[in-house]
Amino acid sequence: QWQLVESGGDLVQPGGSLRLSCGVSGFTFDYYAIGWFRQAPGTEREGVACSSSSGISSNYADSVKGRFIISRDNAKSTVYLQMNSLKPEDTAVYYCAAHYDAKDMCSMSSADYDYWGRGTQVTVSL
Secondary structure, X not given: OOEEEEEOOOEEOOOOOEEEEEEEEOOOHHHEEEEEEEXXXXXXXXXXXXXXXXXXXXXXXXXXXXXXXXXXXXOOOEEEEEEOOOOHHHOEEEEEEEEEOOOOOOOOOHHHOOEEOOOEEEEEOO
């Protein structure tokens, strides 16, 4: 049975850093692009970053470019999101998701994703 499990969410001060992890099981990790999404209360879920199945291609939301880095370890079936220079507006529940990747490209649209984790809370506050 497929499973995506996020971890690493925490309370952090503005300017701080966190690294989120997404562990995947139940399907062939190497064939799937992985995306990170977030949702704050009262807002729609938005794409943050994604990595193609090989890791060669990645995309980022403009709001996180230069601050967040997505990476993946296919040997461990794990994707990471390194978040630096965190801002209060980064506060949200962060989700990882997977979609089949036939072209070594990843999507930033949640509608393209087939499998989802349950999320991890990131709070950026003094």
